[in-house]
Amino acid sequence: LRELRAGGSSPPTFSSSSSPSSSSYNATQQRLPGAIIIGVRKGGTRALLEMLNLHPDVEVAKAEVHYFNVEEHYRRGLAWYRAQMPFTLPGQLTVEKTPGYFAAPQVPAHVWDMNPAVRLLLIVRDPAERLVSDYTQVLHNRLTRHKPYQTLEDLLLRKGRIDPGYKALQRSLYHQHLARWLEVFPLEQIHVVDGDALIRDPFPELRKAERFLDLPPRISPDNFYYNTTKGFYCLLSAGHDKCLDESKGRPHAPLSSQAFKKLCRYFRKPNKLFFEMVGRSFSWC
Numbered sequence: 630l631r632e633l634r635a636g637g638s639s640p641p642t643f644s645s646s647s648s649p650s651s652s653s654y655n656a657t658q659q660r661l662p663g664a665i666i667i668g669v670r671k672g673g674t675r676a677l678l679e680m681l682n683l684h685p686d687v688e689v690a691k692a693e694v695h696y697f698n699v700e701e702h703y704r705r706g707l708a709w710y711r712a713q714m715p716f717t718l719p720g721q722l723t724v725e726k727t728p729g730y731f732a733a734p735q736v737p738a739h740v741w742d743m744n745p746a747v748r749l750l751l752i753v754r755d756p757a758e759r760l761v762s763d764y765t766q767v768l769h770n771r772l773t774r775h776k777p778y779q780t781l782e783d784l785l786l787r788k789g790r791i792d793p794g795y796k797a798l799q800r801s802l803y804h805q806h807l808a809r810w811l812e813v814f815p816l817e818q819i820h821v822v823d824g825d826a827l828i829r830d831p832f833p834e835l836r837k838a839e840r841f842l843d844l845p846p847r848i849s850p851d852n853f854y855y856n857t858t859k860g861f862y863c864l865l866s867a868g869h870d871k872c873l874d875e876s877k878g879r880p881h882a883p884l885s886s887q888a889f890k891k892l893c894r895y896f897r898k899p900n901k902l903f904f905e906m907v908g909r910s911f912s913w914c
């Protein structure tokens with residue numbers, strides 16, 4: 630949608646009939662992000678980014694940048710990071726999303742070094758559902774590459790008990806990762822978006838995000854419609870509609886209800902710790 634309106638990540642080109650002043654054209658530059666969606670992986674980060682992009686004062690980096698979490702990128706420095714950003718006019722907000730930031734230990738300090746005032750968005754989702762979604766993506770990648778795979782139960786359970794070493798399980802321990810961010814940033818600088826609510830009804834979550842980002846309210850309920858074929862909300866802007874691609878909202882890999890219950894029981898305590906940290910609770914399993 631944004632690409633249609635503002636030329637995506639290239640400088641806008643203006644036709645002679647409707648060109649704005651050359652000074653506003655010259656002011657178009659790539660700027661460092663004023664807000665970053667830091668995670669969680671499979672939490673709805675792409676949906677949140679695309680939905681924020683409906684706002685006329687927001688431009689987003691289309692691809693995940695992985696600047697703060699990939700050493701090779703980080704070594705390239707801020708000039709490289711800026712070069713990954715879209716062109717914006719003064720006053721517009723640049724937003725990027727890289728879900729891998731949330732669980733990577735070095736990232737909070739790196740982000741602070743870039744800009745201690747940057748606003749952080751964290752979209753969370755039921756950690757058990759998130760884990761299954763995480764596994765489903767890995768499975769999909771392995772199947773596409775004709776690689777062998779293990780079932781989710783094989784990975785998740787050892788002698789019938791939850792294996793705490795499973796990486797996708799660790800990524801769902803939100804309190805552990807958030808604790809590292811809170812060593813660096815005050816909680817007020819981290820806006821928590823309810824990813825399950827964003828799936829059910831995106832507009833209220835977007836209104837809260839606009840408020841957090843000090844943006845005038847421009848996104849409206851008319852920007853969303855429920856697509857019955859996809860089974861998710863899709864975006865509407867300037868007469869164009871857009872659904873997220875098929876990697877978002879695909880059917881989850883099977884997991885027995887017994888194993889899922891174990892998972893829910895396992896997350897009870899970590900979830901409680903997370904709720905205490907953020908000062909609100911979520912209706913997770």
Ligand SMILES: Nc1ncnc2c1ncn2[C@@H]1O[C@H](COP(=O)(O)OS(=O)(=O)O)[C@@H](OP(=O)(O)O)[C@H]1O
Binds near residue numbers: 766828863878
């Ligand atoms: N409107 C809309 N359309 C499609 N999908 C939506 C939407 N809103 C939220 N979601 C949920 O986003 C989940 C994928 O999350 P991420 O984009 O963070 O995944 S990733 O980490 O970038 O791979 C994805 O997870 P799965 O359902 O498990 O595939 C979706 O449930």
